[in-house]
Amino acid sequence: MRTPHALLATAAALAAAAVAPPAAADAAADVPPGGTYYVQSATTGLNAAAGKSAVEQHNPKGDEDHQRWNLLASGASYVLEDADTAGSCLGRSGDQARTVACTGPDAAWEIAPAGDDQYTLKVPGADRHLTVAAKPAGANYPAQLAIGSAGGLARWYLTPVRPATRPMPPADRRTLDQVTFLTAHNAYANGVDGGFAPPFVNLVPNQTRGIDRQLADGVRGFMLDIHQTRDGAILCHNSCTLVSKPVALWVDLQRMVDFLEAHPDQFVTVFLEDYVDPGVLRGELARVDGLSDVLYRPDRTGVRQNGWPRMADLIAANQRLLILTDHSRSADETAGLTRDSFGVMYQREWTVENHWSMGSGLGSSDWSCYSRWYGADLNIPLTRTEPGFRPLFVMNHFRDTTISGTAQTDNGKLADRAERFCEPAARKKPNFLAVDRYDLGNPAAAVDSLNTHTYP
Structure with a gap:
């Protein structure tokens, strides 16, 4: 990740803001205050990014990639200045968004x-708007x-x-969607409880502690x-072919239920990659x-209408185990x-989730934060939000392959990526920080940090 650039603003735009007429002041009541923003599509969740001349939607990337814009009053209207390039604004040329002189x-x-x-964002005096281009059949929305x-x-x-x-x-007032939990990616692939892959893959476990130890260490x-x-x-x-001594799902779920029975103030969530x-x-x-004594059923308690409890x-209520599947409802129907x-x-139906990988175990990294389910x-x-309901946010923070040195470094940067990249990308706080080798780099500290505040 690069060092954040200093925020810049043009003298011309600032002067215009200072002499804005009363009409602009009235309009400002319906517009966010001046400051630095991401211009983020409500359709795709991607951010407007300034190129050499084009303005395209890119995967949210924090203070990198020219995605930050200074919102400034300019007479009766507004300009959005590239926070990295003084005097260059989000504008237009013909039917395309372009960077132009502020x-x-x-x-x-x-x-x-x-x-x-x-x-x-409307062109003054014309019925023309900044928009995402129409989606061609069988393709993503265009970048331009x-x-x-x-x-x-x-x-x-x-x-x-x-x-x-x-x-x-306070603890007695916080809702489920305000809390962040330490989450173990491929928690079963630990080499302690049993085999999880063919022999050559078994040499690179995602975790190195069994499920019981993970629970004791605060993984939820x-x-x-x-x-x-x-x-x-x-x-x-x-697959389970050639796997020696694999573990059945019910065995690990029993470990979690037994833990919950012994710790009646705890809550656990299970995510199934389900085949x-x-x-x-x-x-x-x-x-x-x-299991039925502790299973949490949000579908039966009005969560979609009233929000998380x-x-x-x-x-x-002893509803302390939430189980989610990535399987398709339509296929099950x-x-x-x-x-x-x-x-x-x-x-x-209940969560949003960013793309599952930051890159290979070695080499280049992709710290951008965008939906796993965008294509x-x-x-x-x-x-994504609905009236009265905000999905839980699963933040993935791991690589294609688990290498201990890389996991140590990545986990040490977990709080920074969550707060600088992923929170604004999702417009909500991560509820689940999913990592490899949770024993390295102290990701629990990132969980503790996020649990001191809520996202507005």
């Missing part, structure tokens, strides 16, 4: 609220931003680069891969003693048995 007429925008903390008609593609968040956070509420989120064998749902990486038939999974869960209420009918929630066939931006 003092020119093509830099001015009328900014108006569009509901749900969203805004439109356009100037076009009003509508859903012309809605934007103006996300503060450094939002004013609020102190965390567990990512597990399950595959189907004649013995049921088994924990393996990629089994729903009937097989239902049978596996039925083997876990006490208080942690204290979940603990009082075709099979005739949905997983949420027996208490396993569909992750895409030609699926679009669930990290910014």
